[in-house]
Amino acid sequence: NAGVTQTPKFQVLKTGQSMTLQCAQDMNHNSMYWYRQDPGMGLRLIYYSASEGTTDKGEVPNGYNVSRLNKREFSLRLESAAPSQTSVYFCASSHRETYEQYFGPGTRLTVT
């Protein structure tokens, strides 16, 4: 039981490049989330998916797209990376009823 896994752990991009962050969970959770954490700050919700086939915007969705590929996987795509997207990205999942969230280890992204 790996919990929530994220790949890659680290990534450096040049401005304008694109990439996809991958997230998978093996806890049979319905809901999945993407957050970003900037230095010295709390997490901010980018997108979430309440169930397979649905996605909704969070607090800071601009510049990102998501795909809920199946119940296990939820990916985050940066189409044209900008330095303002330099951050640590966390994926999380929860069983809808309990709402308790379980987090992945994070992806540290630097855009130069």
Next chain:
Amino acid sequence: GIQVEQSPPDLILQEGANSTLRCNFSDSVNNLQWFHQNPWGQLINLFYIPSGTKQNGRLSATTVATERYSLLYISSSQTTDSGVYFCAVDDMRFGAGTRLTVKP
């Protein structure tokens, strides 16, 4: 959206001391969670507590929903309790956190 404020922003304790962390929120909530982020960045869910009191070992939490605050109590603190404690409400709006440092 709901505003979430945590206090104090920083807290330094000697090992063995007790502490209380506070989370205030600006509107009624259906969901409140406390998290611990360790010095390596890993986030762990401590409590899901939209109301009432829960205890887990040396940690306990109380949410008074009618007065829009929640408290996290840490008793007999250990160095492994160091890190940042976040509360988050409803649409996963996080506070800025309390950074706790426990000195041996």
